[in-house]
Amino acid sequence: MANTLQPLVSGRRNALDWWLRERVWPSPFHILLSFATLALVVPICVKIANWAIFDAVFVSTGPESCRDAVGACWAVIAEKHRVILFGLYPFDEQWRPTLAVAIYLITVIVTLTPRFWSLRLLVPLWTIAVFVIGALMYGGIGPLRIVPTTEWGGLALTMIMFSGTVILGFPIAVLLALGRRSHLALLRSVSVVLIETLRGVPLITILFVAVNVFPLFLPAGTNVDKLLRVTIGIAIFFACYQAETIRGGLQAVPEGQYEAAKALGLRYWQMTGRIILPQALRIAFPAIMNHVIAAMKNTSFVMIIGLFDILTATTAVMQDPVWRKYYVEAYTFAGFVYFAFGFALSIYARLMERRMNKGYVS
Amino acid sequence: MRFAFGFAGAIAALLCTAILPAEAGQGDTLKAIRERGEVLCGAHPGRYGFAAPDDKGRWSGFEVDLCRALGAAIFGSGEKVRFVALSSQQRFPAIQAGEVDVLARNTTATLTRDTALGLNFSPPVFYTGLGFMVRKDAGVKTVEDLNGATICMAPGSTTEQAVARLFTQHGLKYTPIVIENNKELASAYVAGRCDALAKDRDALPGVRMYDAPQPEEHVILEGTFSKEPLALAVRHGDDQWYDIVKWVMYGLMEAEENKVSQANVDEMTKSKDPYVQDLLGVTGDYGPKLGLDKKWLYWVVKSVGNYGDIYERHFGDKTKLPLPRGHNKLWTEGGLLYGLPVK
Numbered sequence: 068m069a070n071t072l073q074p075l076v077s078g079r080r081n082a083l084d085w086w087l088r089e090r091v092w093p094s095p096f097h098i099l100l101s102f103a104t105l106a107l108v109v110p111i112c113v114k115i116a117n118w119a120i121f122d123a124v125f126v127s128t129g130p131e132s133c134r135d136a137v138g139a140c141w142a143v144i145a146e147k148h149r150v151i152l153f154g155l156y157p158f159d160e161q162w163r164p165t166l167a168v169a170i171y172l173i174t175v176i177v178t179l180t181p182r183f184w185s186l187r188l189l190v191p192l193w194t195i196a197v198f199v200i201g202a203l204m205y206g207g208i209g210p211l212r213i214v215p216t217t218e219w220g221g222l223a224l225t226m227i228m229f230s231g232t233v234i235l236g237f238p239i240a241v242l243l244a245l246g247r248r249s250h251l252a253l254l255r256s257v258s259v260v261l262i263e264t265l266r267g268v269p270l271i272t273i274l275f276v277a278v279n280v281f282p283l284f285l286p287a288g289t290n291v292d293k294l295l296r297v298t299i300g301i302a303i304f305f306a307c308y309q310a311e312t313i314r315g316g317l318q319a320v321p322e323g324q325y326e327a328a329k330a331l332g333l334r335y336w337q338m339t340g341r342i343i344l345p346q347a348l349r350i351a352f353p354a355i356m357n358h359v360i361a362a363m364k365n366t367s368f369v370m371i372i373g374l375f376d377i378l379t380a381t382t383a384v385m386q387d388p389v390w391r392k393y394y395v396e397a398y399t400f401a402g403f404v405y406f407a408f409g410f411a412l413s414i415y416a417r418l419m420e421r422r423m424n425k426g427y428v429s
Numbered sequence: 430m431r432f433a434f435g436f437a438g439a440i441a442a443l444l445c446t447a448i449l450p451a452e453a454g455q456g457d458t459l460k461a462i463r464e465r466g467e468v469l470c471g472a473h474p475g476r477y478g479f480a481a482p483d484d485k486g487r488w489s490g491f492e493v494d495l496c497r498a499l500g501a502a503i504f505g506s507g508e509k510v511r512f513v514a515l516s517s518q519q520r521f522p523a524i525q526a527g528e529v530d531v532l533a534r535n536t537t538a539t540l541t542r543d544t545a546l547g548l549n550f551s552p553p554v555f556y557t558g559l560g561f562m563v564r565k566d567a568g569v570k571t572v573e574d575l576n577g578a579t580i581c582m583a584p585g586s587t588t589e590q591a592v593a594r595l596f597t598q599h600g601l602k603y604t605p606i607v608i609e610n611n612k613e614l615a616s617a618y619v620a621g622r623c624d625a626l627a628k629d630r631d632a633l634p635g636v637r638m639y640d641a642p643q644p645e646e647h648v649i650l651e652g653t654f655s656k657e658p659l660a661l662a663v664r665h666g667d668d669q670w671y672d673i674v675k676w677v678m679y680g681l682m683e684a685e686e687n688k689v690s691q692a693n694v695d696e697m698t699k700s701k702d703p704y705v706q707d708l709l710g711v712t713g714d715y716g717p718k719l720g721l722d723k724k725w726l727y728w729v730v731k732s733v734g735n736y737g738d739i740y741e742r743h744f745g746d747k748t749k750l751p752l753p754r755g756h757n758k759l760w761t762e763g764g765l766l767y768g769l770p771v772k
Contacts, residue, residue: 150486158485217513220486279522290528293513300475372515373474375482382480383475383514387641388749394612 130389143393144400150384151401154375156219163211164223167203170196171226179415200227215418216294218346220375222404228298228366228376233300233359240309245339247314256308264305270368273300278372305362312358317343318353344356349423356416360409367405377401450670458530458663458670459503459720467509470496471529473523474514477635479535480741488512491743492533494733495554495661495678499531502677502725507732521546526662531674537587538609538660544653547665553658556756556765559591559649560630562637569650572599579604579625581617590654591655615640629657635750673719681707682768684735686759689732694727695701709772715771726771736766738739 092098112135122138126145144151151178153161165330174196177183204223207213219227246258248359265273276302278293285291320343326337381401385394462622472493473480480490485740497507514664515534525531525547531740533651536542539552561570561580568590572595582588596603608614608622615636617627635650642648661678663671684690689697698709707713710724719724733739736759744752758764 093662147484150482150484153486155482155486155488158487210618215511218510239641274481275518279526282526282528283522285526371516372519373516374516375474379474381484381513382486386475386477386481387484388477392639423581 073264092099098278112237116307133393139396139399140393141326141396143390143396146390147381147384147397148400149386150396151222151377151381152221154377154380155218156220156223157214157218160206160214163203164205164219164221168223168226168346169229170200170203171223173404175230181371190303191405219294221377221380224374225363225376226372228294228301229363231298232302232305232362232366235299236305236309239303240313241344243306243310244313244317247310248317262307263308265304266311270301270304270365271354271371273304274299274368293372294374297372297374301365301368305358305365309355309358312351312354313347315354316347316349318408319350320346334401352420352423355418356419360412360416363408363412377404453667453670455667456669456720458667458671462503462530462762467511468503468531469529469530470497470499470510470512470525471515471534472496472512474516476535478748478752479632480512480533489743491610491739492535493556493680494739494742496531496533498681498729498733498739499674501732502673502680502721502726504562504662505684505724505732510757521548524548527664530670530747531661532756533661534566535659537657538662542662542743543711548662549665549671551661551663551674553660554678555631555659555763556653556657557629557631558653558657558660559595559627559655560616560633560653562626562628562633562647563624563650565646565648569625569648572596572650572652572654573601575603575625576601576605579606579622580627581606581608582624582627583607583611583624584609584652587657588627588653594643595654608717610639630755631744631752634752638750669720671716672741673721676719677725677729679768680708680729680741680771682737682766683770683771684726684730684764685737686761686768689735691730691731691738694730698727704771 072317089349091101097102115236118138120138123137124133124138126132133143136180149158149161149289156164156194174192177192178189183189202208202211203229204282205214205216241260243262247262248252249255274297277296281296282290311342324342324346325338328342333342366376369376370379370382373379378401381397383399433521470493472488473490475481476490478490479492480488483489493512496508496510496512500510501507503509514530515529515532516557517534520534520536521542532548538553542548543550555564561569561572561575564576567574568706569575576597580592580603581594582605589605589607592603592605604768606617607615614628617623617625618636619641626633628636630649630653637644637647637649651763661674663674687708689705689708694709697705698708698711699708703712707715709727709730710716710722714723716725720723722728730738740754740757742748744750744754754764756765758766
């Protein structure tokens with residue numbers, strides 16, 4: 068490619084002309100390549116669009132509605148969305164998880180907005196949010212009847228597990244990362260052993276241990292809530308991976324920063340909290356967000372231990388023999404829900420990177 | 430993934446057998462259930478007809494109703510049951526650790542499970558086993574006609590072992606095509622990739638009805654070719670609780686045999702038949718011998734019906750999955766269900 072710098076000439080026409088010349092047909096070979104790509108992509112898109120939109124059935128009038136459909140049968144979503152989104156939560160009480168998810172989303176949006184970044188606001192906000200969401204979901208206060216966690220399900224459950232993972236896991240990750248770089252031999256060995264052991268086993272194993280093995284060590288009759296056990300399990304797993312990411316960030320902070328901080332007479336926690344960590348986290352940010360998004364999707368692993376998150380609920384409800392032919396549509400719907408959250412996190416991550424990189428020469 | 434799965438399962442199973450938890454003490458389970466106010470029932474996370482959430486997210490199915498019967502026997506209401514969905518790897522640790530009081534999760538009663546896994550099995554509540562579906566125009570009438578056939582089945586299943594054993598016994602040859610995913614397995618058969626579909630017999634009518642475009646072109650072979658007696662399971666150690674589970678199941682069968690159904694249970698309390706009076710707790714005190722209310726079986730039948738009512742509700746002609754009762758008829762009608770006398 069010759070000159071890829073955008074000319075300083077203003078005007079729409081020129082810009083378009085430049086874009087076409089440089090980006091679409093800089094040479095005959097590129098023209099060929101562009102058309103080949105188009106030829107590949109367009110038919111697939113047309114097929115998908117036909118299946119998903121033009122030939123699809125959207126309205127359900129019972130099991131017969133999709134009999135003659137050539138395309139997708141979205142009627143199955145109309146029929147089954149309540150179970151997919153709420154799992155086993157009692158039907159008449161489903162306004163409670165709906166409200167809980169709404170409160171949760173508002174809290175998250177506030178938390179992610181830089182203008183509200185102050186511990187004095189966020190700590191009380193989360194305390195209240197956790198309390199209100201817990202009260203709504205579990206009940207037992209006033210007229211709300213108790214809904215045990217075995218009946219929680221769907222989107223609310225996925226969100227609770229995801230937030231629990233990040234809120235519990237992130238502080239542990241920071242401590243493990245600092246522990247691994249500590250000069251205290253014991254602290255360092257404990258961190259290393261913990262990180263390496265848990266990183267070395269699959270998440271499924273940790274879930275199995277949390278669900279099946281852990282209760283065997285408890286005296287008979289005592290029972291730690293399964294949801295809690297699982298969330299702690301996923302959180303520790305998340306923390307071990309995240310710890311290594313943060314350690315990468317810590318190592319990238321130049322030695323001079325540590326020395327300068329010490330020379331100023333800062334204590335360990337002052338130095339770590341005010342000088343080192345902010346830089347380390349900024350450096351490691353893309354990788355940190357990577358793990359956060361993975362943690363969101365990892366919640367779907369609970370399928371194998373019988374918690375009714377979105378994916379388990381979809382699988383269970385699609386056992387209905389009349390509708391099970393349309394499992395592709397149901398999973399597409401569940402996949403879209405994951406995508407919506409994953410993509411929102413990605414966009415946020417990119418915005419934050421741009422914001423944090425202001426004033427830095429990278 | 431599969432390796433990880435197996436590995437984790439193996440570790441869990443090993444630990445379970447190595448440190449078998451303290452067995453349930455005599456009477457502890459019923460006491461705990463009474464204090465808690467509900468029975469904890471380990472259920473299949475989704476097998477239509479047996480246990481699956483309905484469109485309103487409410488548990489529904491044959492095994493679900495058996496658990497509700499236990500709730501009714503103790504509390505007089507089938508609603509006093511909480512279901513805990515358990516995967517197949519998870520079900521035994523869950524019952525051993527006391528996470529659930531009873532397991533009603535498509536579990537075949539076997540010697541190993543009864544002994545090494547520390548379980549006690551209720552009388553079988555559902556008899557099933559290997560069955561075959563073939564295309565009608567193939568003219569297959571018996572297993573012998575399947576000589577040389579390609580057969581679709583799920584890998585690593587008891588089906589696979591049962592087919593191998595059956596064909597060796599008869600000195601027949603076959604080509605297995607193993608497909609993991611249930612849906613794909615059905616599609617492969619329907620698309621003609623194999624001559625016969627081998628599956629638990631109770632699952633075949635669903636495939637015929639909903640996966641085959643022309644159900645009348647397929648037939649299910651007469652007969653069940655392996656033994657899969659499904660039963661409820663409880664932990665070793667608490668005989669009282671085991672008795673309750675066992676006798677509630679017998680009670681369901683006895684109610685059907687004596688024509689006491691959900692529809693007529695209130696009338697039947699006025700029955701002149703002394704045995705029916707005993708069953709419904711009008712006379713006699715069989716409930717208290719189990720540690721239950723005198724009218725325990727009345728509440729069971731009132732809440733969920735007798736065995737036949739439950740079967741009809743989930744596998745009857747009006748359901749989405751009609752399934753002939755076959756072995757699951759009463760012994761008086763040529764089936765295998767033989768309730769012991771409530772005396």
